[in-house]
Amino acid sequence: MTVTASAATTGIQPYRRRWVALFVILAAEVMDLLDALVTVIAAPTIRKELGGSESLVQWLGAGYTLAMAVGLITGGRLGDLFGRKRMFVIGACGFTAASLLCGLAVSPEMLIASRVAQGLFGAVMIPQGLGLIKEMFPPSELGKAFGMFGPVMTISSVGGPVLAGWLVDADFFGTGWRMIFLINLPIGLAAVLAALRYLPEYRLSDATKLDLPGVALVSAAAFLLVFPLIQGRELGWPAWTFVSMAASVVMFALFGRYESRRAASGRDPLITPSLFHKRAFTGGLVAGLAFFSGMMGFGLVFSLYTQIGLGFTPLEAGLAALPQAIGGVAGFALAMSGLQEKLGRGLLQIGTLVMGAGAAVLAVTINLAGVEVSGWQLAPGLALVGIGMGLTMAPFFDIVLAGVEPHESGSASGTLTGIQQLGGALGTAVLGTLFFNLLAAEWSFGSSMQVTVWVEVGLLALTFALSYLLPRRARPEQQAH
Structure with a gap:
């Protein structure tokens, strides 16, 4: 080259x-x-x-x-x-x-x-x-x-x-x-x-x-999935929304088939097909999709809850979310202090458990305090969520990419980063729609927020389970320790 x-x-x-x-x-x-x-x-x-x-x-x-x-x-x-x-x-x-x-x-x-x-x-x-x-x-x-x-x-x-x-x-x-x-x-x-x-x-x-045909296929597949998830609720979930989501699965399958044929013909594919033959990488993609969907969806719903449900100003809502951000910094710094190399995959698993515990604390706090809940009362649960988030994200990319061959690394990195962004779009669509659906069904803001939090806990549990598909360490030389 x-x-x-x-x-x-x-x-x-x-x-x-x-x-x-x-x-x-x-x-x-x-x-x-x-x-x-x-x-x-x-x-x-x-x-x-x-x-x-x-x-x-x-x-x-x-x-x-x-x-x-x-x-x-x-x-x-x-x-x-x-x-x-x-x-x-x-x-x-x-x-x-x-x-x-x-x-x-x-x-x-x-x-x-x-x-x-x-x-x-x-x-x-x-x-x-x-x-x-x-x-x-x-x-x-x-x-x-x-x-x-x-x-x-x-x-x-x-x-x-x-x-x-x-x-x-x-x-x-x-x-x-x-x-x-x-x-x-x-x-x-x-x-x-x-x-x-x-x-x-x-x-x-x-x-x-x-690979412009590949770009067109994956773009269409993603749009066919996210668009009905966001618009379907307001339109009363007409039949076309379900047809669209089913069509997205077909489009993703067509994309995979096209990429395999392109690679077989000697042309450079958008995503290297051999990556999907690796259990660790595929498991990491699904784990990443679950994790980032929950993280981004939770952030949106929490902002809606604090501003519309609790009457916070935008600045007050930003300050209320600050313990999570600071916790994330602390978790990341803790991981970088040597825990990442020492624990490897275990650190990612500990992070999801801490994050899930923080979400559970948050749900209980909202249930007990009701509409009078303050930013200070929300802070402990949010701080735990942030610490767990930092611990999880620090080793995530290194571990998922650990089993990728050097010639696949560019495609693998781009695909994993793309999944991170797609997870953000999907989480915003799914958790946002769930929250608005519950409000439309005359649930209170507090109850709707609690349900959203427990869905986030479920996505973290899925991330934890899928983590067992990942290698124990990011680098082969660490595997023997």
Whole structure:
């Protein structure tokens, strides 16, 4: 495999230049992470001011994550074909423009379409940064460079909901909720200008062509599944919704068959079919789908419960969720202190148990305290959920990818990341629909929230059971210990 770099940037970049480039890439990561979180807090206010049905609340998150899931599968390959710097700049420009359209949206339909555009351009932008880091940094500095992602993701996950609530409540220049999107404009423009100056250009001279039929098939399959799950409740579950969900299964099967034939004919498939012959990888995909569905769906429903059910302001709702975010930071730090290497798969299992225990504590608290429950009373259960989440996520990707062959790693990583995003869309659709269904059946907000929490516990139990399909350690040399 040959790498072609521009003449001005051949070889490892000078020290200062590559670290400036890293901060450009991290700025793009911040935009993506914040936009995945902020609408969870702002959704009730957006619907109140912009109008639209209850499904708008779900589509704000699901539209973004679904587009990201589909785009990520092929986003990295665009950089291989056309140049990583070029595709990063295109992705950042598109993401920034889509953010502006979100902030200027005059209808629910315009806002949802703009969120989908954000997800698609984000899927073009994010993989290029990771690839560029590998090319810019020597092996001795690579660990330090990737280590910067931990604090950035931590700060974004902790500060995102609070920032969203503060921006909505502050109502700067009369923009209200629109500021959660408009804040991307200075960040995005700065990232684009800095990328043009500091990022090197890399392109694979022997990169394979895009598998566009594969992209179309998997996109259609995902849409046929998520769309009826969100819209079906409001329409009274007509027959076509069930036909659509059944058709999604058929489309996924057709996608698998097409990818196998493409690989057999010597062409590069979108997803390497041999991955699905590995029990550990397939089990990890299903476990990831269950885990991330529950995690994202729970976040949306908790925001609705606190704001609509308990009457919290957006800022109060963001602060109420803060113990979970801080717990997640603590759990991740605990895992990184040596537990991940020592326990391997066991750490993931402990994490799901702690997370499930926290969810159970939360459900009991809501049941006992009723409508008078305070953020302080919710904090212990949420903190446990966060700690368990951090313990689970820390080893997850390494362990699931442990049995993958080197030539399959690119496809496996993209597929696993895509499943993470698809899980977010699916969880938003399923748990959001369940919550709204219970409210429509005249259940109280507290009771509806409790049912949602117990469904999350069930998804965690499924994740725990599927974890036994995974290898005990992320690296073979650890297996003997």
